[in-house]
Amino acid sequence: MxxxxxxxxxxxxxxxxxxxxxxxxxxxYVDVAREPGGMQRMQALLAAHKGFAPPxxxxxxxxxxxxxxxxxxxxxxxxxxxxxxxxxxxxxxxxLTIADWVxxxxxxxxxxxxxxFYEDQLAEAKRRAALFRDERLPKFLRHFEAAPRATxxxxxxxxxxxxxxxxxxxxxxxxxxxxxxxxxxxxALHDRIARRPRLRAYLESPRRIxxxxxxxxxxxxxxxxxx
Amino acid sequence: MxxxxxxxxxxxxxxxxxxxxxxxxxxxYVDVAREPGGMQRMQALLAAHKGFAPPxxxxxxxxxxxxxxxxxxxxxxxxxxxxxxxxxxxxxxxxLTIADWVxxxxxxxxxxxxxxFYEDQLAEAKRRAALFRDERLPKFLRHFEAAPRATxxxxxxxxxxxxxxxxxxxxxxxxxxxxxxxxxxxxALHDRIARRPRLRAYLESPRRIxxxxxxxxxxxxxxxxxx
Numbered sequence: 001m002x003x004x005x006x007x008x009x010x011x012x013x014x015x016x017x018x019x020x021x022x023x024x025x026x027x028x029y030v031d032v033a034r035e036p037g038g039m040q041r042m043q044a045l046l047a048a049h050k051g052f053a054p055p056x057x058x059x060x061x062x063x064x065x066x067x068x069x070x071x072x073x074x075x076x077x078x079x080x081x082x083x084x085x086x087x088x089x090x091x092x093x094x095x096l097t098i099a100d101w102v103x104x105x106x107x108x109x110x111x112x113x114x115x116x117f118y119e120d121q122l123a124e125a126k127r128r129a130a131l132f133r134d135e136r137l138p139k140f141l142r143h144f145e146a147a148p149r150a151t152x153x154x155x156x157x158x159x160x161x162x163x164x165x166x167x168x169x170x171x172x173x174x175x176x177x178x179x180x181x182x183x184x185x186x187x188a189l190h191d192r193i194a195r196r197p198r199l200r201a202y203l204e205s206p207r208r209i210x211x212x213x214x215x216x217x218x219x220x221x222x223x224x225x226x227x
Numbered sequence: 228m229x230x231x232x233x234x235x236x237x238x239x240x241x242x243x244x245x246x247x248x249x250x251x252x253x254x255x256y257v258d259v260a261r262e263p264g265g266m267q268r269m270q271a272l273l274a275a276h277k278g279f280a281p282p283x284x285x286x287x288x289x290x291x292x293x294x295x296x297x298x299x300x301x302x303x304x305x306x307x308x309x310x311x312x313x314x315x316x317x318x319x320x321x322x323l324t325i326a327d328w329v330x331x332x333x334x335x336x337x338x339x340x341x342x343x344f345y346e347d348q349l350a351e352a353k354r355r356a357a358l359f360r361d362e363r364l365p366k367f368l369r370h371f372e373a374a375p376r377a378t379x380x381x382x383x384x385x386x387x388x389x390x391x392x393x394x395x396x397x398x399x400x401x402x403x404x405x406x407x408x409x410x411x412x413x414x415a416l417h418d419r420i421a422r423r424p425r426l427r428a429y430l431e432s433p434r435r436i437x438x439x440x441x442x443x444x445x446x447x448x449x450x451x452x453x454x
Contacts, residue, residue, distance in 0.1 A: 092296045115362055
């Protein structure tokens with residue numbers, strides 16, 4: 001099947017979790033908003049489907065929003081999830097916990113509201129960042145280090161965990177340097193995923209948008225650990 | 228099938244979305260943590276499954292976390308979702324947008340961190356509440372008013388939207404009184420759901436925990452609209 005992904009063209013953001021799955025699977029897809037005229041097509045699709053926010057995926061007649069829904073649907077088609085209900089649900093559950101983590105990472109730099117500039121919620125961001133580094137980050141890392149894997153084969157959840165480690169290292173290099181060595185399973189998973197040939201080719205291509213200060217993962221030194 | 232729900236016994240919280248589905252369907256279930264010794268059983272299950280947080284559902288051999296995953300799994304079994312992939316995914320997508328909404332409602336009173344008292348993040352909560360009432364609340368209401376329904380029959384998403392309206396009226400009575408009249412479709416849905424016999428019997432029973440100041444929806448007058 002030919003897929004169309006609709007997501008902001010200048011950030012990794014939530015869309016990147018879908019891009020990683022499509023790329024790792026070698027799927028036939030178009031990243032629509034990065035094509036000429038694509039932003040207008042994305043806005044039109046959002047309006048037509050009364051969509052809340054990108055990413056959106058078009059797969060045949062189905063137009064689907066919400067990152068975890070998209071991955072749940074794509075999983076079996078991309079051989080990144082089994083087809084039977086129970087392990088599929090366990091992957092979905094794990095992806096939803098990743099989605100919660102992503103929201104918390106975002107809200108570290110926007111604790112009051114997405115419509116305000118970072119600079120206008122800097123004091124609140126510093127307070128939230130300290131709690132994130134000291135309580136939430138270790139809680140999520142511990143959880144995924146200990147949680148049993150739902151499948152033996154590589155899944156879209158594994159790709160998303162790779163992305164979490166990459167993003168957290170970009171956003172919180174000092175905090176991650178101090179903490180990540182305790183999570184050997186996650187580090188091994190990250191390195192194993194990074195070596196997958198199609199994924200590595202993607203990461204080295206211009207299709208991989210670099211991390212930047214507009215996405216979910218942003219590097220503000222004042223929100224990172226001191227040393 | 229006999230289900231076991233594991234959730235905090237003294238709040239509606241996220242578990243209530245699952246309770247509503249089980250109750251509306253007349254399912255055979257136990258709300259484990261509300262039984263004698265149930266809290267210990269919940270803690271043991273969380274530990275054994277390296278769970279992140281309640282709610283958890285045990286359905287046969289499957290133990291599942293994350294509200295939207297649980298509802299996605301239960302939907303067809305409870306006749307609150309079709310069995311075919313496309314409409315099931317559209318319901319899942321809608322439920323995930325409700326989950327985002329729930330997180331935002333929670334973070335209005337805890338914008339800095341769940342581990343801090345409300346009183347210790349009151350100034351930040353007031354700032355976030357104003358943006359929630361003026362921007363986010365109308366955005367979510369508009370979205371669900373306009374979004375096409377994925378199924379003709381009543382779904383678990385309909386039950387969850389009923390719960391959102393109930394909770395928002397409890398937490399933000401003045402803001403909702405001003406805003407809700409614009410969303411006639413949502414009001415009609417709410418009233419239709421409230422009349423469903425099994426659901427109404429549940430709502431009038433002691434099994435329905437009243438809203439309170441420990442759950443997701445909390446009424447702090449200083450976070451509501453002025454008039």
